[in-house]
Amino acid sequence: MSVSRLHLQLFTPPHTTFHHHHTNHLPSPTLSFPPRRFPIIRASSTSQIIASDSNGAGPGVPPDLGSIEVDAVTETELKENGFRSTRRTKLVCTVGPATCGFEQLEALAVGGMNVARINMCHGTREWHKTVIDRVRRLNHDKGFAVAIMMDTEGSEIHMGDLAGASSAKAEDGQIWTFSVRAFDSSLPLPQRTINVNYEGFAEDVKVGDELLVDGGMVRFEVIEKIGPDVKCLCTDPGLLLPRANLTFWRNGSLVRERNAMLPTISSKDWLDIDFGIAEGVDFIAISFVKSAEVITHLKSYIAARSRDSDISVIAKIESIDSLKNLEEIIQASDGAMVARGDLGAQIPLEQVPAAQQRIVQVCRQRNKPVIVASQLLESMIEYPTPTRAEVADVSEAVRQRADALMLSGESAMGQFPDKALTVLRSVSLRIEKWWREEKRYEATQLPSVGSYFSERISEEICNSAAKMANHLEVDALFVYTKTGHMASLLSRCRPDCPIFAFTTTPSVRRRLNLQWGLIPFRLSFSDDMESNLNKTFSLLKARNLIKSGDLVIAVSDMFQSIQVMNVP
Numbered sequence: 001m002s003v004s005r006l007h008l009q010l011f012t013p014p015h016t017t018f019h020h021h022h023t024n025h026l027p028s029p030t031l032s033f034p035p036r037r038f039p040i041i042r043a044s045s046t047s048q049i050i051a052s053d054s055n056g057a058g059p060g061v062p063p064d065l066g067s068i069e070v071d072a073v074t075e076t077e078l079k080e081n082g083f084r085s086t087r088r089t090k091l092v093c094t095v096g097p098a099t100c101g102f103e104q105l106e107a108l109a110v111g112g113m114n115v116a117r118i119n120m121c122h123g124t125r126e127w128h129k130t131v132i133d134r135v136r137r138l139n140h141d142k143g144f145a146v147a148i149m150m151d152t153e154g155s156e157i158h159m160g161d162l163a164g165a166s167s168a169k170a171e172d173g174q175i176w177t178f179s180v181r182a183f184d185s186s187l188p189l190p191q192r193t194i195n196v197n198y199e200g201f202a203e204d205v206k207v208g209d210e211l212l213v214d215g216g217m218v219r220f221e222v223i224e225k226i227g228p229d230v231k232c233l234c235t236d237p238g239l240l241l242p243r244a245n246l247t248f249w250r251n252g253s254l255v256r257e258r259n260a261m262l263p264t265i266s267s268k269d270w271l272d273i274d275f276g277i278a279e280g281v282d283f284i285a286i287s288f289v290k291s292a293e294v295i296t297h298l299k300s301y302i303a304a305r306s307r308d309s310d311i312s313v314i315a316k317i318e319s320i321d322s323l324k325n326l327e328e329i330i331q332a333s334d335g336a337m338v339a340r341g342d343l344g345a346q347i348p349l350e351q352v353p354a355a356q357q358r359i360v361q362v363c364r365q366r367n368k369p370v371i372v373a374s375q376l377l378e379s380m381i382e383y384p385t386p387t388r389a390e391v392a393d394v395s396e397a398v399r400q401r402a403d404a405l406m407l408s409g410e411s412a413m414g415q416f417p418d419k420a421l422t423v424l425r426s427v428s429l430r431i432e433k434w435w436r437e438e439k440r441y442e443a444t445q446l447p448s449v450g451s452y453f454s455e456r457i458s459e460e461i462c463n464s465a466a467k468m469a470n471h472l473e474v475d476a477l478f479v480y481t482k483t484g485h486m487a488s489l490l491s492r493c494r495p496d497c498p499i500f501a502f503t504t505t506p507s508v509r510r511r512l513n514l515q516w517g518l519i520p521f522r523l524s525f526s527d528d529m530e531s532n533l534n535k536t537f538s539l540l541k542a543r544n545l546i547k548s549g550d551l552v553i554a555v556s557d558m559f560q561s562i563q564v565m566n567v568p
């Protein structure tokens, strides 16, 4: 065999960190540590590698073939299409009445759902628990690694439940009453009456204000206030849906009176968060985030409550304040969502695309996963094919290289959840392929994100490894990562080849599912890279996921090196 192996290695103390502000005063880490065990660049024959066994057993001992876990769908995709064409953009599906059954969830998982989202605005905690249990069972029984995201209700102003009706039609010229009264829930609501959840509503609105349902799907004008009741004239007819969001506008701008003082996390949200922690969800998405403090506060709450504090906090960017404080919020969070539904009700619609572009870019720079959400395929709630405009919108999010795309009503209550997922999948694949073929390297500058010198070394290693992978046209990047950090640094570079991320814990593996280009595997590994590589090669080869001769680049967070090699 004429395979060669290139090994670049940097030495820093594994557990010592230097604050980079101090690097002028401290000796360089490379100088203060023992001499290198290997030359910086080494070429060696791969035949040596096969001889040693991962568990320290001698040659000839069969490797533990059952000990690598990869998502069943990804495995099929890798086998059928080879690595290069796997999907890089991740898919989040909101689970609702249309998709909460076990078989329906399975169909979504088979269709490529990476993360299942439950929206605490709707349904009961028992209902959500059933969904969580089903996803867990699906993962356990069928070999998926679908992560669970719980989305809080937040203190938005919204309509009540329509007393059980699935919708109500508001016609042009009709007078409707929006009321903060506590109606008897066992009785039907009086005709053309809508309950509002925000107690200050009747005080805050003024005659002449415009009332927008779901950011303008239906419009009213406030014509009279009578105690707790607000009489409104319908000016743009449409369908009112249970718990639809309400905003009111005066002289062309959003009214933010006492409602702007509502807490980001309401008392009901805290109960939901406790529920999420108890259930061990993987992500908690926080609605209507206004500042970084609320995120920091929640993160310390989670760290104190949950055993391994391994729940990621996603900031939903959907308010004027969240755009104002965007950089700090994203810095404090573990990821963000471009929540275009409410965002489009708070800023003029024509500003939403630029806001999306900026949020995606800031997330990428700060190395945080970002989800583009809401109305991607809205027409598919009712129709089996998307509009051309929707396809163009999905393409744009993929072209911006967002980590993930999300379905809301399309999967929660639409008639074609699986078809909608197929559209996201095929459009993602096509645009990603087009990007690679056109060699559209972006000019995006990736600033350093770490504050410690050792973190900066990891970043430089990942940046270089990704660049080498592109230039050498390797088949895959391998990353051995306990916390997932090195994997995210590679993902941030958006390399041409997929990234096989090996991690030891199931929860890290599930969370990596949200990040662009990562194929997460669970594998127990040691601090010895030689044996990790041997073990991985034999396990993946045994499952026909890689073959002799494939060119890979490997990095790890235990050992600061870049290795280039052919699979033996």
Ligand SMILES: Nc1ncnc2c1ncn2[C@@H]1O[C@H](COP(=O)(O)OP(=O)(O)O)[C@@H](O)[C@H]1O
Binding pocket: 094, 095, 096, 097, 119, 121, 122, 123, 241, 243, 341, 408, 409, 410, 412, 413
């Ligand atoms: N758990 C649920 N139970 C009932 N309906 C749901 C549930 N989750 C979502 N839905 C339905 O799907 C629609 C779209 O979901 P989503 O976008 O998450 O919520 P919203 O419209 O409140 O922003 C909701 O308006 C609601 O009609």
Ligand SMILES: C=C(OP(=O)(O)O)C(=O)O
Binding pocket: 119, 121, 151, 287, 316, 318, 338, 339, 340, 341, 342, 343, 373, 374, 408
């Ligand atoms: C995703 C969003 O939030 P929710 O569906 O909870 O309103 C949104 O507003 O776009």
Ligand SMILES: [K+]
Binding pocket: 119, 120, 121, 151, 152, 153, 154, 287
């Ligand atoms: K929500």
Ligand SMILES: [Mg+2]
Binding pocket: 287, 318, 339, 341, 342
């Ligand atoms: Mg929202």
